[in-house]
Each structure stands twice: as C-alpha cells, then as structure tokens.
Amino acid sequence: MRLRDCAPGDRLTLRRLRVRAGERLRLLELGFVPGALLHVIARGATGGLLVGLGDARVALDGATAGALLVEPDVAR
Amino acid sequence: MALQDRAAGLRRATRATMLEKPCCDPVEDAGDVAVRGEVPRVALVGNPNVGKSTLFNALTGARQHVGNWPGKTVHVARGTWRPEPTAYTxxxxxxxxxxxxxxxxRSPDEELTRDLLVDHGLDGRPEVVVVTxxxxxxxxxxxxxxxxxxxxxxVVVALTMVDVARARGLKVSAESLADALGTPVVAVLPHQGQGLDDLAEAVCAMLADPRPPRPADLGSALEEETAALTSLVAVGLGERYAPRWLALALLCGEPVPTVPEGLREQAREAGRRLLPADPESAAPESAAPDSTATDSPDRPADLGELPEDDPETxxxxxxxxxxxxxxxxxxxxxAADRPTxxxxxxxxxxxxxxxxxxxxxVMWGVFTATTTLAVPLQDGLQALLDGPVNRAATAVLEAVHAPGWLSGLVLNGLVGGVGQLLTFVPLMAIMFVLLALLEDSGYMxxxxxxxxxxxxxxxxxxxxFLPLIVGFGCNVPALAGTRILAHRGHRLLVGMLIPYVTCSARLTVYVLLASVFFGSRAGTAVFAMYVLSILLVIGIGxxxxxxxxxxxxxxxxxxxxxxxxxxxARVVGMQSWQKLNAFLRTAGGVIVATVAAVWLLSAIPLGGGQGGFGKVPLEHSVFGGTARTIAPAFEPAGFGDWHSSASLITGFVAKEAVVSTMAQTYEVQQPGDNHHAGSLGTALRSTFERTSHGHTVPAVLAFMVFLLAYTPCMATLAAQRAEIGTRLTMLGTGIQLAVAWLLAVTVYQIGALLW
Structure with a gap:
C-alpha cells in the first residue's frame, strides 16, 4: 500500500522507495530506509502528507508519498 | 579517464595556489602570534540547525572571521578558540x-566539508573534528x-539540544552514548555556556593522544565486503583518501576522482554480491505496486524499471x-511516545x-504590517526630514552663505534622496523582523x-508565495523576502518576477488616471491592472x-x-539588524544618487534665456529635454508626449513621484485627492486626446499597462542588485522595458480598432 493512501494516526513500516536515484538518496539520508517506522500526523491542504519518522517530522508532497510503499505496523 | 585526469590536474592547481599564499589564513592575518602549522585545527561539522554555529560563536566569541576558503567560493567561518587551562597557549x-x-x-559547500575530511591531499585539514x-x-x-x-x-561528539529533547520526554545520557560509540561525548548548552570547558578538555585530550574513531558496525555481510574493498583501495589510494570511506563510497557508486576503472568494477561486483541473489523472490511483491505506479499521473512511467534495492539503500x-x-x-x-x-x-x-x-x-498579516504598520513610521521620518533636518540644513547653508545651486542640491537633492531612502527603512525593518519571526517560530x-x-x-x-504577496505592498521588502528560498535558482527567478507584482505606489497612479478617464468604471480598470499583474508573473515566470x-x-x-x-528576541533582532544593515549599505547610495541626479537634471536649463540654474521651468530643463527626446518612442502606444514621458522618467526613480511630476509639467497644483483630479485632470484629458488622435481610452490603458510592467523604482533596482546581482538586474530591467513597451503598443493598437 502506498503511504499516500494512509490516514492520520496510522502507524506503518516502510517497505520500499520507488523514486528516482537522486531523490532516493535524499530520502534515505533523512531516514526513509526500508524497515523504518512511520506514523501519519496530518494530511496537508493540497495533497501532501505530514509524517513522523522517529523524532523528526517530515512534510512530503503527494507524489513522493505515493512512491513510498508501506505496511501497517502491527507490533505497535 | 581524461576527465579524471583533468579533475586531478585542477586539484593540483588549486593546491599549488594555496601553497603559494599561506597568508590566506585570515586568523593569522589578524596578527596571531602562532607560527603556521603549530596551531592545531579543529573543525565543527554537523547537520544544519542543530546549534553548530551557536556553539562556534560561544567558543570563539569575537575572535572570528568569515571568508572564502582558499581557492573556493565557499564561505567558512574561522576563529580562535582559547580554552583554559590548556597546553595550547x-x-x-x-x-x-x-x-x-x-x-x-549536493553543493560546493557540502563538497568542501567532505573533502576536508576525506582528501588527505588538501591543505588546512582538521586534526580533530567536533561533530554536533x-x-x-x-x-x-x-x-x-x-x-x-x-x-x-x-572525533569528539558535542551533544546539543539536550534541553529540547528532555522537554519532549527523551532522556539522552552522554555517558551511555560515549560507551555505545566508543568516542568522547560532551553535552553542551552553548547559549548558557554549559559544557564548554568539558568540550575543551575532551578536544585537547584527543589532540594530545589522537585516536581514530571506531567505525559504525554495518552488519556482517556489508562489513565483509567493505573490509575486502578497504584493503584493495588502501594499496594505491590509501595515501590520498580515507580507505574505509573510499570503499563505502565506491560501493554506493559515488563518483570519486582518480579512482581506476578496475577498482570501480570490483566495487560494483561487491555490490551485486550484497543484493538478494534471487530476482524471482522479489517479483511477485513488486508486481502490484508496479501497476499502480504506472497509472499514477504525477510520476514518470519509467519508475517500474528502478531497482528495488541497491547497495546505496x-x-x-x-x-x-x-x-x-x-x-x-x-x-x-x-515518556516520549505521545503526540507532542x-x-x-x-x-x-x-x-x-x-x-x-x-x-x-498569516500572509494577510504580513501584508498589512508591511503596508499600514509602516505608514506612521514613514510619515514620522518624513516629517523629521521636512521639518528639523531641513531647517537645520537651511540654517547651516545660510550661515556659510552657500550659493543658490548648492542649497538646492543639498536641500532638494541630498535631503530629498536620503528622505526617499529613509521611507524604506521602516518597511524593510518590519519585513526582516517578520521573516525572522516566521522562520524562527517554525511556521515558515x-x-x-x-x-x-x-x-x-x-x-x-x-x-x-510570501515574497510575491508582499510585493503587492512594496517590491523592495519583497525582494529581501526572496531570502527564504533555499535554492539559488529559485531566488533569482522570484527576484526577477517581483517587479511585475503591482505595488501600492503604482495604485495611486492607476486611481488618478482611472478616475479621470473611466468615471464609474474606474474600479474595473484598476482591478484589471491587478489581474494583468498576476498574469504577467505567471507568464514571465x-x-x-x-x-x-x-x-x-x-x-x-x-x-x-x-x-x-x-x-x-535576540535571534530575531540580530538577524533583522544584519539584513537591514546590508540593505542600507548596498541600496542606500544608489537611491540617494539617483534622486540627486534627477533634481540636478531638472535644475539645469537647456539653452539660454530660460532662467538660471534651479529657476528654470521643468519644460526647459535638461530633464524636460530628455523627456521630449524619448517621447516619440511612445507614439505607437498613443502617449507620445513629453508630459507623459517626463512622469515615466520620474516613475523610474519612484512611482510615488509620478503624479507630482505630471502636475509640475502642467504647472498646476498636485491634487490633494487622486479621486478628484481637478485642473490636472483637464490637462491630462486634453493631452491624451491629442496624442491618441481621439482614441483616449486605449491610450490611457496603454499608459497604465506600461506603468505596471516597467521598472518599479530605483529602490527596487537597488534591492534587486543586492539580491540577484548586477547582471541579472540589468537583464531584468531590459526585459521589463521591452515587455512594457510591447504590451502598451499592443493594447493601444488593438484598442484603437475597437474604440
């Protein structure tokens, strides 16, 4: 499932990044690595997503959020 | 290969110039007694916004210098740190x-940071790095x-923001962190000066007994390949580069100059060994997302071909x-896992x-503040100049029996120019404070x-969005607002677009012209100017x-x-003051000089017999002559007349002066209220009727369009120069004049067919 389709409050595990090489490295450096735990904080006014990644808060546009594939995190 | 050699050559060249000029180190320039090479170098590195520069300021105090790194256009702050007590006197x-x-x-700045850490061939490498x-x-x-x-x-780790973490329920222990890392860790609170002595002690201990840090354990499979690659690269390139860094960089496919192709291939092979060998196991998993990714409209279709995993990941x-x-x-x-x-x-x-x-x-608030809030301050400054300053200057000039031309130049030229500049100071100050507030609070x-x-x-x-919106109030603070954009290209582009945002000074002219010529439809005409302004920003953009x-x-x-x-308050105040100061230094001279120049031109008589210097009617001054000379250029736009072109020339200096110049050219009183133009209206009507051969409406519209699109004012140019540089400012001005003229001619020519 795509991160874009998740709702505020959802707790997720990042599985794959389907983004271009340069963009991919930037996401990896910020901590968007496979296995990372995410939670959706809010959906932005124009389609973006505000996610919590550990103690950091990152805003993503809709397209990027659509390229991150996630699974519900059942452990939490 | 050729490219790599060239890169190496360039590097050698850079290094050579650095060696020739050991004086480049500004710290030693400042009269430091230390002999080069004896003062140990310590570098501060870290993520942005983690208190690194605050720590730097706390450690060096006033003993610092910001300048380009030798041979690079990267700004680096260097300073002298004198910890006590220490062996390093x-x-x-x-x-x-x-x-x-x-x-x-990703930028030359970041490249310098990397090179100083990994490239042993560079001068000025640090002996110890403090990682915030x-x-x-x-x-x-x-x-x-x-x-x-x-x-x-x-490495010595400086742990910052411990207080912020604690407020969020995170208890971070410097001791446990040091144990886990195998590296000294010192908690610091630079604002309060806490931990600085401990940091000094740890750094000095590390300088006295330098120990390479324990690298992060990346897991057995990755470590095995990395170890093999490390021993491979250590043979030929170990002198030049940090071997473990190079091994991992090559594994991730980073471009590193002077690395032979054979090594690159070996690194690629190592990378392939690390990836899951069986491609079929990944296939069913990726099938479903593939189909959704390709039908997604905002993603290029080639994404399906991207590798699911690579060594970098x-x-x-x-x-x-x-x-x-x-x-x-x-x-x-x-205590930390609750929503903050x-x-x-x-x-x-x-x-x-x-x-x-x-x-x-919020944008409305910023807009209101930069427009209405600034007005009383501007009026106050203006009153100060018109009253006490003017009186004092007059008194001094009279006391020294200054000739009439000198009094005119000082009172109308200089005091007028400084007055013009000062009216922008409250505007800019408010803009800078708001910018700093929005940034510092986190809302931006x-x-x-x-x-x-x-x-x-x-x-x-x-x-x-912010600079563009502020532009509707005044373009000058809007240009300063482009600094919130991180990417230089975006800053330059927005800086070139802001002049097309119609500011409130232009509004006064629209209102006068629209109420003289369009009567009950004046509002529509003014509104059309705003719509056109937005269309111009989008189109030109x-x-x-x-x-x-x-x-x-x-x-x-x-x-x-x-x-x-x-x-x-400290951060906001300091940032605002620095920016205001820079604005005054870069823009101040230009504004004062232009106002003085325009006054001079209008004071010098053209030919004899028209009255002496400073007493000549505007029509017969050099200024009037210039206006007459350029007037024919506006004939195709329907307003080829010296009255119009004269007001456009002063409009180049300041749009606020357009109406008063019009009044001066007709030698009538400037209307107190632009909605009721009186005798100026009558004069304008007859001029436009004459120049447009009866097509008054399109000619006036063309004039308004020209006024909207050409250079807003001298202060905007000065601010533009400060933000985007002289070359782009001049190019932008050329584009504005061309766009304004073409639009005005188009409006008039098409309009003349309709009306």
Missing part, C-alpha cells in the same frame, strides 16, 4: 564547516556521524540500523480545511508545505524558466519540519 583554530545532512555532497549531534533528533544525526567515523579523523539501512542500536543503548524514551504539542498544532495548522485559511491569514516550513502544490503550477516552491532557468529541477517536497518554538 596560542589557542586552537576552530573551523565552522558548512552544515550538511551527509558526506555525499542533536539529542532531539538522534537517529538522523547519528547517520551523519557514522559517515564521519568512516573518515578516520579523530543497503548501506543507508545499515547505518540507520546501527543508529537505532546506539539509540536503544543511550536513550530513555519511555507541535503534532497537535500541526494537525490544525496544516489540515485540509484550516491549512489554507490560516496561511492566508508549514506554510511552504500548505501551498506547495499551488506554487508548483508556476514551477516555484511553496515558500515563494514560465518564460524565464524555459529560457534562463532551464536547469531548475522540479524538486519534490521533502521538508523536515522543525518543532514550533517561541522566537527569541
């Missing part, structure tokens, strides 16, 4: 390297630390896995329903997120992007949002 040279998220550089690590955002900061550990340079994963192991050992986060206040506020401020209204309200990042999609329509990031800024990539929004915090 001459102190230490502290280098504040540009903040970066990783050692894979944000306790409130440990995982990402440890990721960067793991890259620094690979360089083998002795594996290394990043391993670094974060290590960071989380360290975290688990050093952080007590029992920032999260709760964000749920409201960025939400679907309230995000845009809140954003508009949210605003960028909220309107990202809207601004993307014209190919600009969300933040570009798209055009410039295609022609001048072709390489401006449409970057996706991936933006870290800082927690909300109360802005500190």
């Amino acid at each position: 001459d102190g230490l040279t502290l280098i504040d390297l540009p903040g970066t998220y990783s050692l894979v550089p 690590v944000d306790a409130a955002n440990l995982a990402r900061n440890l990721y960067f630390l793991s890259q620094v550990l690979d360089t083998g340079v002795p 594996l290394v990043a994963e391993a670094r974060y896995a290590w960071a989380h192991r360290v975290l688990a050992a050093a952080v007590d986060r029992r 206040l920032t999260d709760r506020v964000d749920r409201v401020l960025t939400s679907r329903w309230l995000g845009i209204p809140v954003f508009l309200a 990042a949210r605003a960028a997120f909220v309107v990202d999609r809207v601004m993307r329509l014209i190919g600009l990031p969300g933040r570009a 798209r055009l410039l992007r295609r022609v001048l800024f072709r390489d401006l990539a449409d970057e996706p929004l991936v933006l870290e949002l800082p927690p909300y915090r109360r802005p500190t």
Whole structure:
C-alpha cells in the first residue's frame, strides 16, 4: 500500500522507495530506509502528507508519498 | 579517464595556489602570534540547525572571521578558540564547516566539508573534528556521524539540544552514548555556556593522544565486503583518501576522482554480491505496486524499471540500523511516545480545511504590517526630514552663505534622496523582523508545505508565495523576502518576477488616471491592472524558466519540519539588524544618487534665456529635454508626449513621484485627492486626446499597462542588485522595458480598432 493512501494516526513500516536515484538518496539520508517506522500526523491542504519518522517530522508532497510503499505496523 | 585526469590536474592547481599564499589564513592575518602549522585545527561539522554555529560563536566569541576558503567560493567561518587551562597557549583554530545532512555532497559547500575530511591531499585539514549531534533528533544525526567515523579523523561528539529533547520526554545520557560509540561525548548548552570547558578538555585530550574513531558496525555481510574493498583501495589510494570511506563510497557508486576503472568494477561486483541473489523472490511483491505506479499521473512511467534495492539503500539501512542500536543503548524514551504539542498544532495548522485559511491569514498579516504598520513610521521620518533636518540644513547653508545651486542640491537633492531612502527603512525593518519571526517560530516550513502544490503550477516552491504577496505592498521588502528560498535558482527567478507584482505606489497612479478617464468604471480598470499583474508573473515566470532557468529541477517536497518554538528576541533582532544593515549599505547610495541626479537634471536649463540654474521651468530643463527626446518612442502606444514621458522618467526613480511630476509639467497644483483630479485632470484629458488622435481610452490603458510592467523604482533596482546581482538586474530591467513597451503598443493598437 502506498503511504499516500494512509490516514492520520496510522502507524506503518516502510517497505520500499520507488523514486528516482537522486531523490532516493535524499530520502534515505533523512531516514526513509526500508524497515523504518512511520506514523501519519496530518494530511496537508493540497495533497501532501505530514509524517513522523522517529523524532523528526517530515512534510512530503503527494507524489513522493505515493512512491513510498508501506505496511501497517502491527507490533505497535 | 581524461576527465579524471583533468579533475586531478585542477586539484593540483588549486593546491599549488594555496601553497603559494599561506597568508590566506585570515586568523593569522589578524596578527596571531602562532607560527603556521603549530596551531592545531579543529573543525565543527554537523547537520544544519542543530546549534553548530551557536556553539562556534560561544567558543570563539569575537575572535572570528568569515571568508572564502582558499581557492573556493565557499564561505567558512574561522576563529580562535582559547580554552583554559590548556597546553595550547596560542589557542586552537576552530573551523565552522558548512552544515550538511551527509558526506555525499549536493553543493560546493557540502563538497568542501567532505573533502576536508576525506582528501588527505588538501591543505588546512582538521586534526580533530567536533561533530554536533542533536539529542532531539538522534537517529538522523547519528547517520551523519557514522559517515564521519568512516573518515578516520579523530572525533569528539558535542551533544546539543539536550534541553529540547528532555522537554519532549527523551532522556539522552552522554555517558551511555560515549560507551555505545566508543568516542568522547560532551553535552553542551552553548547559549548558557554549559559544557564548554568539558568540550575543551575532551578536544585537547584527543589532540594530545589522537585516536581514530571506531567505525559504525554495518552488519556482517556489508562489513565483509567493505573490509575486502578497504584493503584493495588502501594499496594505491590509501595515501590520498580515507580507505574505509573510499570503499563505502565506491560501493554506493559515488563518483570519486582518480579512482581506476578496475577498482570501480570490483566495487560494483561487491555490490551485486550484497543484493538478494534471487530476482524471482522479489517479483511477485513488486508486481502490484508496479501497476499502480504506472497509472499514477504525477510520476514518470519509467519508475517500474528502478531497482528495488541497491547497495546505496543497503548501506543507508545499515547505518540507520546501527543508529537505532546506539539509540536503544543511550536513550530513555519511555515518556516520549505521545503526540507532542507541535503534532497537535500541526494537525490544525496544516489540515485540509484550516491549512489554507490560516496561511492566508498569516500572509494577510504580513501584508498589512508591511503596508499600514509602516505608514506612521514613514510619515514620522518624513516629517523629521521636512521639518528639523531641513531647517537645520537651511540654517547651516545660510550661515556659510552657500550659493543658490548648492542649497538646492543639498536641500532638494541630498535631503530629498536620503528622505526617499529613509521611507524604506521602516518597511524593510518590519519585513526582516517578520521573516525572522516566521522562520524562527517554525511556521515558515508549514506554510511552504500548505501551498506547495499551488506554487508548483508556476514551477516555484511553496515558500515563494510570501515574497510575491508582499510585493503587492512594496517590491523592495519583497525582494529581501526572496531570502527564504533555499535554492539559488529559485531566488533569482522570484527576484526577477517581483517587479511585475503591482505595488501600492503604482495604485495611486492607476486611481488618478482611472478616475479621470473611466468615471464609474474606474474600479474595473484598476482591478484589471491587478489581474494583468498576476498574469504577467505567471507568464514571465514560465518564460524565464524555459529560457534562463532551464536547469531548475522540479524538486519534490521533502521538508523536515522543525518543532514550533517561541522566537527569541535576540535571534530575531540580530538577524533583522544584519539584513537591514546590508540593505542600507548596498541600496542606500544608489537611491540617494539617483534622486540627486534627477533634481540636478531638472535644475539645469537647456539653452539660454530660460532662467538660471534651479529657476528654470521643468519644460526647459535638461530633464524636460530628455523627456521630449524619448517621447516619440511612445507614439505607437498613443502617449507620445513629453508630459507623459517626463512622469515615466520620474516613475523610474519612484512611482510615488509620478503624479507630482505630471502636475509640475502642467504647472498646476498636485491634487490633494487622486479621486478628484481637478485642473490636472483637464490637462491630462486634453493631452491624451491629442496624442491618441481621439482614441483616449486605449491610450490611457496603454499608459497604465506600461506603468505596471516597467521598472518599479530605483529602490527596487537597488534591492534587486543586492539580491540577484548586477547582471541579472540589468537583464531584468531590459526585459521589463521591452515587455512594457510591447504590451502598451499592443493594447493601444488593438484598442484603437475597437474604440
């Protein structure tokens, strides 16, 4: 499932990044690595997503959020 | 190969110039007694916004210097750190390297940071690096630390933001962190001066007994391949580069100059060995997302061909896995897993329903503040100049029996010019304070997120909204506002677009002309100018992007949002003052000089018998002559008359002066209220009727359009020069004049057929 389709409050595990090489490295450096735990904080006014990644808060546009594939995190 | 050789050659050349000029080190320039080479160098590195520069300031105090790194155009602050008591009586040279998220550089600034850590051939390398690590955002900061550990340079960790972390329920222990890392860790609170002595002690101990740090454990498979590659690269390139860093860089496919192709191939092979061998096991999993990705409209279709995993991802994963192991050992986060206040506020401020209204309200506040709030301050300054300053200057001039021309120049030229400049000071001060407040509070990042999609329509990031909106009040602070844009290309583009945003000074002229010529439809005409202004910003923006800024990539929004915090008066005040000071220095001279020049031109009589210097009627001055000379250029636009062109010339200096120049050219009283133009209206009507051969409406519209699109004022030019440089400012001015003239001619010619 795509991160874009998740709702505020959802707790997720990042599985794959389907983004271009340069963009991919930037996401990896910020901590968007496979296995990372995410939670959706809010959906932005124009389609973006505000996610919590550990103690950091990152805003993503809709397209990027659509390229991150996630699974519900059942452990939490 | 040739390229690599060239890169190596360039490097050698750079190094050679650096060796020839050992005086480049500004710290020693400043009369430091230390002999070069004896003062140990310590570098500060870390993520942006983790208190690195605050720490630098706290350690060096006033003993610092900001300047280009020798041979590079990268600004680096260097200073002398004199910790006490210490064996280093001459102190230490502290280098504040540009903040970066990783050692894979994306800008020349980040490249310098990486090169100083990994390239043993560079001069000025630090003996010890102090890595600032944000306790409130440990995982990402440890990721960067793991890259620094690979360089083998002795490391001391300065743990910052411990107080912020504690407020969020995170208890970070410096001792456990040091144990987990195998590296000295000192908690510091630079604002309060806490921990600085301990940091000095740790750094001096490391200098006395330098130990390479223990690299991050990336897991057995990755470590095995890395070890093999490390021993391979150590043979030929170990002298030049930090071997473990090079091995991992090659494994991730980073371009490193002077590395032979054979080694690259071996690194690629190692990378392939690390990836899951069986491609079929991944296939069923990727089938479903593939289909959704290709039918997604906002993603290019080639994404299906991207590798699911690559060595780069594996290394990043391993670094974060290590960071989380360290975290688990050093952080007590029992109290931290509840939503923070920032999260709760964000749920409201960025939400679907309230995000845009809140954003508009904030922008309205900024707009109101830069327009209405500034007015009483501007009036006060103006009254001060017109009253006491003018009286004092007059008294002095009379006392020294100054000739009439000198009094005229000083009173009308200089005092007038300074007055013009001073009216901008409150505007700029308010703008800078608001900018600093929005940035420091954390709202700016949210605003960028909220309107990202809207601004993307014209190919600009969300933040570009603010300067453009402020431009409707005044273009000058709007140009200063372009500094919120991180990307230089975006700054230049917005800086070139702002003049097309119709400011409130232009509004006064629209109102006068519209009420003289359009009667009850005056409002519609003025509104049309605003619509045209927006269309011009979008149109010219798209055009410039295609022609001048072709390489401006449409970057996706991936933006870290800082927690909300109360802005500190000290930070806001200091930042605002620095920017205001810079504005006055770069723009001040230009504005004063232009006002004085226009006064001079209007005071010098053209030919004899028209009255002496300063007593000549405007029509017969050099200024009037210039206006007459350029007037024919506006004949195709229907207003080829010296009255119009004279007001356009002063409009180049300031749009506020357009109406008063018009009045002066007709030698009538300037109307007290632009809605009731009186005798000026009558005079204007007869002029436009004559020049347009009866097509008055299109001629006036053409004049208004020209007024909208050409250079807003001298102050805008000066501010533009400060923000985007002389070359682009001149180019922009040329484009404005061309666009204004073409539009005016088009409006008149088409209009003349209709009316």
